[in-house]
Amino acid sequence: MFTAILLVLGSTYYQYRTESDQYNSYRQERKESQLKRQINYIVNKYDLSNNYDKWDEYANDFEEITKIHSVEYSIFTIEGSPLFYSYLPLEVISNNYSLDIDFAKMLVSNEEGKFTSENFTDVGKFQSSYSVLKSDAGEKYAILFFPYFQDVSFAESELNVFLSTLYQIYFIMLVVAIVLAYFISRFVTRSIETIRLKIGQTGLLKKNEKIYLNNATKEIDSLVNSYNKMIDDLEDSAQRLAKTEREQAWQEMAKQVAHEIKNPLTPMRLTVQSFQKNNGLNSDEEKLKLNDFCETLIEQIDTMSNVATSFSDFATLPKTQLEKTDIVEATKKVVEIFEHNNITLETSSDNIFIKLDKAQWIRVMTNLIKNSIQAIPHDREPNIEVKIKEASKTIKIIVSDNGLGVSKSNREKIFEPKFTTKSDGMGLGLGIVKSIISSHRGKISYKSKNNKGTVFTISLPK
Incomplete structure (x- = not known):
């Protein structure tokens, strides 16, 4: 977010500078156009385009233009000699108040007949232009130097106030965003911590509790739903495991019961049958009673043997052959x-x-x-x-x-x-x-x- 603030402030400052330069360029061209019309008016009025000697006589008229339009300017001959000046750049002053001859020739021969530059002084920078003046007949008769001193103090002050206000707004937004991020992270962290604790308490062989959260985010809610589904699946798996363990326990018990029951049954049956045949009784009635008793006893032994066999069958189901x-x-x-x-x-x-x-x-x-x-x-x-x-x-x-x-x-x-x-x-x-x-x-x-x-x-x- 801090990077975004810097980008916004930087783009705002760049936009301001661009629009300010465009506005000043437009004002410079407009003032220069007005200045040229005034100069051409005086030149045409007094027929000065071909009479450089008479310019000094009308210096007051040119001076009046500077007062009316609140501008500074200078006029040179085609060769670069001064005709009138209210402001001269240092390079012209150092050249005996005249333009460089090569520069003057280049400017006059140029099709556009204009040269714009940026000048620097102790008090700041300003835009200036050199342009060729033409008579109504289209003849080139002089060179105009026009420095455009724009007063940017108010605009700079307004920009500073605007940027300062913007700084404050974004600073407040940054603080609010940090506070909101803190509370949101606390809220999310608390939800995740709850999930972490529940997961830590989850086990296959114990009762697991589901998670219920109020006002959870969509992502956290999805995570909670997945956890709760896992709890249901785990509960189902635990029940199946318990059931399997019970069945295995029954099978083990069945094996043991079958083994413990069947071991003594066979000798018991043989003993009863042997006693039934060799009882030493002489009375037919006693033999009949003993025989009935032995048959009943053998039947009960067979019943117990069948029960043991059923247990054994349950414990040893053969592998399924499909x-x-x-x-x-x-x-x-x-x-x-x-x-x-x-x-x-x-x-x-x-x-x-x-x-x-x-x-x-x-x-x-x-x-x-x-x-x-x-x-x-x-x-x-x-x-x-x-x-x-x-x-x-x-x-x-x-x-x-x-x-x-x-x-x-x-x-x-x-x-x-x-x-x-x-x-x-x-x-x-x-x-x-x-x-x-x-x-x-x-x-x-x-x-x-x-x-x-x-x-x-x-x-x-x-």
Whole structure:
């Protein structure tokens, strides 16, 4: 800004000087023109153009011109000799009050017949001109020297006052600009400091707060919006990480549970079976009771073994092997297994090919259909529908039933693996389904109404 002030002041001073020089040049030419008319009037009146000897007689007339027009001037012959003078430059005085002969010849021979120069004295500088005087007939009869002494004191004073005022105005503007810049920088710095502190407090494993600023600049507001969006993304990432960690914890727990349960089950089963065959009893009634007891015990051991196997299956899901598969055909095979349970299959096309793991897909559909069957009360006629719809970018698979629905207390945890005492239950089934669908870059969701049924919707990319 300081540079701008200097440029403005400099350009103002230059503009003033330019206009002042133009104005003075115009005034000089106008006065010189008036002076020539007066001189020519006297010369013509007294026929002095060819009579240099008579000029002294009319010196008073030429002197009168200086008083009337308040000017100084001198007149020389064509050869440079003085005819009249009220002011002479030093070079003329030093040349015996005469013009230099070569200069006079050059001026007379010049087509324009005029020479302008800038002269310097102890009191300042002034413009002067030498011009050839011509009679009415166009004959050159004399040389006019005209010094133009312009009074610039008032103009210089006005310029100084103007520049002084301009200095003061710009100084005040500079001070105001500095003060404004200080407060603006404080405002911006405070906003940035707030953002810096919030960023410093940001962490993946803790609750992060968003930033809300009042009257922020457009740029700062954009930065804050980006930060708040980052907080949302970070929160989403933290939730996904926590979910992944929970699933990993479940898998580790499942491995441990399966290992701890299955280890003693096999010897227990063998021991019971051995005792069943070699019990040493003689009474048929006692043998029958013992046999029933052993069968019940073996059945419970098998139940516990199946539960352990379910945990083991959840913990050791095989790596997804994607290959081009007809999803309609694969789903139809699963439906046919449960055909006695009133299950209908509806597809938008006879064949829909998609890249998926066929074995895992059969497992998904088996779990969902089995879950639907178990959700329907024994006193209700089953109505299970499986629909496959093909869209431009996705394949949608919908499994609906008319069962009891999912209770509100379990809706948030329906896809989380949890323990169940039923060997054919779905405690781990939906957790496995969710993992398989995620490995296929798909999504699974559901809607449920109490005592009316549940609808599961799977969306797979084509």
